[in-house]
Structure formats: structure tokens, C-alpha cells
Amino acid sequence: MDIFRIEGPVQLYGSVTVNGSKNSSLPIMAASILAAGKTTISGVPNLSDIRVCAELLSQLGCLVQREENGDLSIDATVVDNPVGDYEIVRRMRASICILGPLVARCGRAQISMPGGCAIGVRPVDIHLRGLSELGAHIRLENGYIVAEAPNGLRGKEIFLGGPFGSTVLGTGNVMMAATLAKGKTVIESAACEPEVADLANFLNEMGAKISGIGSPRLVIEGVKELHPVNYTVIPDRIEAGTFMCAAAITSGELQIRNCRLDCLMAVVDKLRNIGVTVEPSGDGCIVSRTGPLLATDIITQPYPGFPTDLQAQFMTLLALADGNSIIVDKVFPDRFMHVAELNRMAANLRKEGPAVLISGVKKLMGAPVMASDLRASAALVVAALAAEGTTIVNRVYHIDRGYEKIEQRLNPLGAKIYRENEHVKTVPAVLAANPE
Ligand code: EPU
Numbered sequence: 001m002d003i004f005r006i007e008g009p010v011q012l013y014g015s016v017t018v019n020g021s022k023n024s025s026l027p028i029m030a031a032s033i034l035a036a037g038k039t040t041i042s043g044v045p046n047l048s049d050i051r052v053c054a055e056l057l058s059q060l061g062c063l064v065q066r067e068e069n070g071d072l073s074i075d076a077t078v079v080d081n082p083v084g085d086y087e088i089v090r091r092m093r094a095s096i097c098i099l100g101p102l103v104a105r106c107g108r109a110q111i112s113m114p115g116g117c118a119i120g121v122r123p124v125d126i127h128l129r130g131l132s133e134l135g136a137h138i139r140l141e142n143g144y145i146v147a148e149a150p151n152g153l154r155g156k157e158i159f160l161g162g163p164f165g166s167t168v169l170g171t172g173n174v175m176m177a178a179t180l181a182k183g184k185t186v187i188e189s190a191a192c193e194p195e196v197a198d199l200a201n202f203l204n205e206m207g208a209k210i211s212g213i214g215s216p217r218l219v220i221e222g223v224k225e226l227h228p229v230n231y232t233v234i235p236d237r238i239e240a241g242t243f244m245c246a247a248a249i250t251s252g253e254l255q256i257r258n259c260r261l262d263c264l265m266a267v268v269d270k271l272r273n274i275g276v277t278v279e280p281s282g283d284g285c286i287v288s289r290t291g292p293l294l295a296t297d298i299i300t301q302p303y304p305g306f307p308t309d310l311q312a313q314f315m316t317l318l319a320l321a322d323g324n325s326i327i328v329d330k331v332f333p334d335r336f337m338h339v340a341e342l343n344r345m346a347a348n349l350r351k352e353g354p355a356v357l358i359s360g361v362k363k364l365m366g367a368p369v370m371a372s373d374l375r376a377s378a379a380l381v382v383a384a385l386a387a388e389g390t391t392i393v394n395r396v397y398h399i400d401r402g403y404e405k406i407e408q409r410l411n412p413l414g415a416k417i418y419r420e421n422e423h424v425k426t427v428p429a430v431l432a433a434n435p436e
Pocket residue numbers: 023024026094120121122123124125126127128162163164165166167168169170191195308309331332333374375402
């Protein structure tokens with residue numbers, strides 16, 4: 001298993017380009033099965049989650065291929081095995097977003113029920129409620145969700161809100177299924193995330209009739225069939241936000257290219273509040289910091305609120321801010337596995353129920369730490385850039401799920417991130433003297 005050895009502190013300077021969005025690419029790949037024929041998607045990052053999704057589509061019967069120019073092509077002429085195996089779903093929960101398109105295309109789907117994960121329990125009840133409102137018969141059988149609609153789906157007015165607000169993949173699932181349903185579907189309390197809008201735009205290019213894109217009320221007029229298309233996914237706003245945090249924590253200056261600031265308003269607002277400069281520039285922005293980091297409070301919310309996927313990375317900034325801050329995660333109230341790890345790096349964080357109280361410290365110190373999930377591991381890398389000494393980040397496979405070759409992209413900017421195998425890792429002298 002790979003680890004990162006990260007030497008700090010460093011300052012980052014230069015230019016970095018944001019990749020296409022992982023969380024747009026996954027449902028768009030799933031949606032490609034709605035049209036027989038070959039769809040080509042540009043900008044799909046080369047990540048382990050994308051490879052798992054490609055494996056899932058291949059099992060269904062599709063031919064999936066990375067073209068020489070980097071585009072991903074999905075030939076969905078044949079979809080004859082509508083099953084999502086446990087072995088695949090347990091590696092990537094987002095596999096659930098194949099459920100809606102599969103029922104719509106094949107009239108039947110059998111998908112392993114996703115379990116919880118490091119960021120919480122993560123139920124799929126709203127996905128299932130939405131699809132059954134469209135007329136699918138749903139049952140749970142030996143750990144698998146079986147959804148059947150042999151005579152097709154019917155449009156309906158559906159309220160899709162839940163205890164934590166809207167659901168991103170739940171909205172995607174119901175919207176994808178509704179494109180081929182008979183009649184009109186209205187989704188109230190739809191997720192407004194840019195990735196949901198990207199999926200809706202993709203579906204409309206395929207011939208779907210979706211209006212209200214980007215709003216909490218989506219109206220979908222069912223059509224008889226969709227056709228394959230060529231499409232480019234939007235830039236990854238979470239990767240962009242992570243690079244912004246890296247520039248800010250290292251008192252550096254980064255030009256972040258291929259970054260849509262209009263999708264990052266809440267994030268940019270918080271950065272400016274805590275003393276970070278963000279200036280629009282070209283197809284992105286320049287992020288820099290010269291003064292101290294200031295304390296603030298953050299509450300994560302569905303879009304356009306502050307994203308839960310940047311909560312951990314911002315915690316590292318506030319750990320070094322002058323004064324006390326509070327972070328509350330209202331989307332995933334248990335998404336705080338990074339708190340104990342950041343404390344091992346000399347942060348002063350205290351979890352109190354659904355909140356984390358942060359007393360700013362003057363500096364962080366390198367330490368061996370454990371990555372628990374994708375964004376928590378990104379936060380550990382960001383923290384390690386500013387920490388004094390050596391940080392060893394274990395279980396780097398988590399970060400490879402969402403950031404393509406992050407060390408190769410940050411090292412030219414001044415980072416010192418070394419990918420090593422855990423069995424041959426270089427243990428810094430101070431750690432060797434005090435083994436865990
Ligand atoms: N929820 C329910 N019932 C459901 C579905 C969701 O109660 O049927 C709850 C969840 O437990 C959570 C809240 O609703 O408390 C929102 O979850 P949502 O369904 O929106 O999450 P998701 O669609 O499973 C996507 C992203 C996540 C991101 C969330 C929130 C993808 C592949 N995943 O997950 O991204 O955190 O939306 O924005 O798009 C990541 O990239 O690291 C990541 C975890």
C-alpha cells in the first residue's frame with residue numbers, strides 16, 4: 001500500500017490546472033447507458049473511482065475505453081446484465097447512481113445495497129422512494145436492491161427532500177429515470193449542486209427535456225428515446241477548493257486554472273473572511289496570502305451553501321488561525337474522522353456533538369497519520385504542507401480516489417510529497433526512536 005512522506009513547511013507558487021469533476025463524471029457515465037450507441041465524454045479524470053465505474057459499466061455489457069486523446073468512450077449498444085455486484089459497490093458507493101438509468105433502460109436492476117462509510121451511515125431511502133414513485137417495484141433481496149418496472153416508468157410529482165436537505169445522487173437517479181418515463185415528472189427539493197446541473201445538461205444534449213436546471217424544482221418531460229453524444233464535464237470545484245486551501249495554508253500564491261468561481265461563491269467568501277486573497281484571473285483565479293489566518297465559523301449545507309467536501313480542508317486552515325472557530329457539518333454530521341489525526345499534528349480541535357471547536361495554534365507538527373476517507377486525506381496533505389517536519393500519510397489510496405497524481409501536480413509548485421511503499425518507507429529518526 002502506498003504512503004506519502006511529506007516534508008514541511010513549504011510555500012507553494014506557480015500555476016495548477018483543475019481536472020474535470022469526479023462527481024459530475026460518475027453520474028454522467030451512468031447516464032450514458034440511457035442511449036444505445038457510443039457516447040464520448042471529455043475531461044473525465046483518471047481516478048480509481050472512475051475506473052471502478054468503468055468496471056461496473058463493462059459488467060453491464062458496455063464497452064468502455066480511454067481514447068488516445070484522454071476522452072472516455074462508452075458504447076452502450078448492449079446492456080444485457082443489469083446487475084451491480086457487491087464486489088464493485090463496496091469499493092464505490094456512488095455505484096448506486098446506476099440504479100435509475102438501469103431500470104429505465106432494462107426495466108429491471110439489481111444493485112448491491114451500499115453500506116455506511118467513514119463519513120456516516122449514508123442511507124439510500126430517498127433514491128428508492130423516488131424510483132418507486134415513478135412506478136418501479138422495489139424490494140431488498142439478500143443484500144441486493146431489486147427494482148422492476150417491466151412496463152416502463154410513469155412521470156409523477158415527487159418531493160425528494162430528506163432530513164439533511166436534498167440528495168445529490170438521489171436527485172440524479174430519479175432525474176435520469178424520469179427522462180424515459182411516460183409523461184411529466186416534477187422533482188421538488190431537488191439538489192442544486194453544479195454536478196446535478198451538469199448531468200441535466202448532458203441528458204438534454206442526449207435529447208431529454210429537463211427544465212429548471214440548477215433550481216430545487218426540476219421538470220422533466222419524458223421522451224421515447226435518447227441518443228449518444230459527445231460531452232465535456234465541468235471542472236472539479238472541490239479539487240479547485242483544495243488547491244485554494246493549499247495556497248492559503250502555505251502563505252503562497254497559486255494561479256488556479258480551469259476553475260469556475262461562480263460555483264465556489266461560499267468558499268471564496270469564507271477564504272476572504274479569513275484573510276486570503278482570491279482574484280479572478282483568466283479561466284480561474286489567483287489565490288494568495290500574506291497576513292495571518294483569521295478565525296471564522298463554518299456550517300456546511302447543500303449548494304449553494306458551503307460544501308461538506310471542503311470541510312476537512314478548511315479545518316486545517318482554521319487550526320492555524322488567530323482565535324477560536326466552530327465548524328458544523330449539516331450534510332454529514334459525523335464526517336469528522338480527520339479531527340483526531342489533525343490533533344496528532346498538534347492542532348487543538350475538540351468535537352462536541354455535531355460541531356468541532358477549533359482553538360487556533362501557532363504551528364502544526366509533522367506526524368504519522370491515517371487517511372480515513374477522500375476529503376479527510378486531502379486535509380492531511382494540506383496540513384502537512386504547512387507542518388514542521390515529516391508527515392507520513394498512510395492509506396493514500398483514499399486520496400487517489402479523487403485527486404489525480406496530486407504529488408506530481410503540487411511538487412513543481414514547491415511541495416515535497418514523496419509516494420513510497422509502506423514496506424520500504426523511510427522512517428524519520430525522531431519517529432524511529434518513538435515507535436507507535
Ligand atoms: N441522505 C439520506 N437518504 C438518502 C440519500 C441521502 O438521508 O437516500 C442523506 C445523506 O446521508 C446525507 C445527505 O442526505 O446526510 C446528503 O447526501 P447526498 O445524497 O447528497 O450525498 P451523495 O449523493 O451520496 C454526493 C457526493 C459526495 C458529497 C455529497 C454531498 C458523489 C459521487 N458524491 O454524495 O461526495 O459529499 O454528495 O454534497 O457525487 C466526495 O466527493 O468526497 C463525496 C463524498
